[in-house]
Amino acid sequence: xxxxxxxxxxxxxxxxxxxxxxxxxxxxxxxxxxxxxxxxxxxxxxxxxxxxxxxxxxxxxxxxxxxxxxxxxxxxxxxxxxxxxxxxxxxxxxxxxxxxxxxxxxxxxxxxxxxxxxxxxxxxxxxxxxxxxxxxxxxxxxxxxxxxxxxxxxxxxxxxxxxxxxxxxxxxxxxxxxxxxxxxxxxxxxxxxxxxxxxxxxxxxxxxxxxxxxxxxxxxxxxxxxxxxxxxxxxxxxxxxxxxxxxxxxxxxxxxxxxxxxxxxxxxxxxxxxxxxxxxxxxxxxxxxxxxxxxxxxxxxxxxxxxxxxxxxxxxxxxxxxxxxxxxxxxxxxxxxxxxxxxxxxxxxxxxxxxxxxxxxxxxxxxxxxxxxxxxxxxxxxxxxxxxxxxxxxxxxxxxxxxxxxxxxxxxxxxxxxxxxxxxxxxxxxxxxxxxxxxxxxxxxxxxxxxxxxxxxxxxxxxxxxxxxxxxxxxxxxxxxxxxxxxxxxxxxxxxxxxxxxxxxxxxxxxxxxxxxxxx
Numbered sequence: 001x002x003x004x005x006x007x008x009x010x011x012x013x014x015x016x017x018x019x020x021x022x023x024x025x026x027x028x029x030x031x032x033x034x035x036x037x038x039x040x041x042x043x044x045x046x047x048x049x050x051x052x053x054x055x056x057x058x059x060x061x062x063x064x065x066x067x068x069x070x071x072x073x074x075x076x077x078x079x080x081x082x083x084x085x086x087x088x089x090x091x092x093x094x095x096x097x098x099x100x101x102x103x104x105x106x107x108x109x110x111x112x113x114x115x116x117x118x119x120x121x122x123x124x125x126x127x128x129x130x131x132x133x134x135x136x137x138x139x140x141x142x143x144x145x146x147x148x149x150x151x152x153x154x155x156x157x158x159x160x161x162x163x164x165x166x167x168x169x170x171x172x173x174x175x176x177x178x179x180x181x182x183x184x185x186x187x188x189x190x191x192x193x194x195x196x197x198x199x200x201x202x203x204x205x206x207x208x209x210x211x212x213x214x215x216x217x218x219x220x221x222x223x224x225x226x227x228x229x230x231x232x233x234x235x236x237x238x239x240x241x242x243x244x245x246x247x248x249x250x251x252x253x254x255x256x257x258x259x260x261x262x263x264x265x266x267x268x269x270x271x272x273x274x275x276x277x278x279x280x281x282x283x284x285x286x287x288x289x290x291x292x293x294x295x296x297x298x299x300x301x302x303x304x305x306x307x308x309x310x311x312x313x314x315x316x317x318x319x320x321x322x323x324x325x326x327x328x329x330x331x332x333x334x335x336x337x338x339x340x341x342x343x344x345x346x347x348x349x350x351x352x353x354x355x356x357x358x359x360x361x362x363x364x365x366x367x368x369x370x371x372x373x374x375x376x377x378x379x380x381x382x383x384x385x386x387x388x389x390x391x392x393x394x395x396x397x398x399x400x401x402x403x404x405x406x407x408x409x410x411x412x413x414x415x416x417x418x419x420x421x422x423x424x425x426x427x428x429x430x431x432x433x434x435x436x437x438x439x440x441x442x443x444x445x446x447x448x449x450x451x452x453x454x455x456x457x458x459x460x461x462x463x464x465x466x467x468x469x470x471x472x473x474x475x476x477x478x479x480x481x482x483x484x485x486x487x488x489x490x491x492x493x494x495x496x497x498x499x500x501x502x503x504x505x506x507x508x509x510x511x512x513x514x515x516x517x518x519x520x
Contacts, residue, residue, distance in 0.1 A: 015031055131168035280315055287326075393431075
């Protein structure tokens with residue numbers, strides 16, 4: 001690979017830096033540092049990133065790092081004062097900010113002059129949202145039947161990923177042009193214009209099929225996720241569905257987390273609506289008063305920049321809704337009205353979006369009390385995208401407040417099966433705990449509530465369920481401790497104030513909260 005910027009040609013195959021026809025002499029560490037900065041030019045690179053990449057994580061002094069950075073700047077005609085190519089962002093890290101053109105070709109190609117360079121196919125620009133190509137899975141068994149199975153499964157994965165509106169997914173016909181070829185993932189990324197590539201293999205042996213998959217950042221070459229699935233080879237179509245659910249359920253939250261981390265590393269000046277949405281998603285996971293306040297602030301800024309963003313509208317509605325439900329609101333009527341307005345806005349922007357349908361269901365259940373409409377919305381949400389964790393989570397809460405406790409548990413469990421490592425799994429567990437209380441399965445409710453708290457130790461929703469279940473079991477001291485944590489997080493909490501939003505369907509939950517000593 002060659003990178004061209006200004007009058008320079010940076011050849012990673014030959015490990016040479018050229019300025020015109022002249023070879024610039026640099027040490028191997030400076031070359032590695034410069035290469036890492038150029039390859040990761042779309043984000044801010046931290047000091048730790050550089051140390052890990054160049055020195056393999058060994059202890060390195062700030063002086064040594066500064067010396068190599070100065071040498072890299074000097075090699076490309078930059079300085080610490082000018083910072084035209086390598087920019088230092090105080091307390092953040094470093095970023096290569098020069099305009100770069102990528103060229104592909106054999107490593108022995110001459111780079112001494114522009115006229116002797118064979119240009120590759122130009123790289124496609126990346127879309128303004130995360131993009132992914134699913135390559136044909138390699139058939140490792142030599143059995144032609146497995147070729148059909150593998151191709152069918154890849155098509156199912158492409159279809160499933162396409163239902164996530166925040167993703168740009170390359171169509172099957174383009175992905176399958178690489179079938180049967182040894183591919184360079186970075187080249188695939190450039191030619192298809194995608195940030196991520198999912199590739200894998202299928203092997204059949206002794207009545208079983210083994211599927212391996214890996215998700216790769218096509219810009220940096222970094223592996224983001226890898227896993228292996230082994231199943232009995234019985235019903236081929238059912239097996240395709242099962243593996244598709246497992247793969248999509250695993251890589252969707254991983255992709256989102258990767259995007260959130262990259263957004264956090266980008267300079268805060270002039271963020272895009274998408275950057276703001278990603279930062280709001282990170283704050284949403286805190287489940288705190290300050291977290292929801294930031295969700296609201298960031299999503300409203302995103303909507304100012306892009307009023308047609310369904311993702312920002314539904315997340316803003318969720319922020320206002322949670323302010324009401326969790327008791328964090330300073331003006332409950334304002335938050336209620338905003339949640340309803342924004343949920344309607346999201347639906348008006350895309351009436352088939354699973355996220356918009358899900359938040360509309362929650363708003364109707366918790367703020368309006370129209371359970372029939374709420375159930376219709378969340379059923380449509382999971383039909384629109386059956387692989388979306390949050391759709392099943394929201395369906396669980398709507399069915400819970402509608403008094404259909406067994407179905408609520410099935411929805412929560414389905415969500416956790418889809419995304420067992422999702423950062424919001426604790427909300428599913430808390431919901432299961434509430435349903436178990438209403439089903440008088442108090443010991444199970446305590447166990448599942450404690451499991452939720454191990455994942456998020458400050459969620460007041462979980463502490464309320466734990467306090468109620470313990471009180472029903474007569475474990476008064478523990479119940480009072482859990483109730484104290486509720487009041488510590490939410491000093492203004494009252495049973496009637498919160499449960500009025502649930503239309504009094506959770507009668508045993510309320511009874512346990514009173515026994516635990518929480519104020520009426």
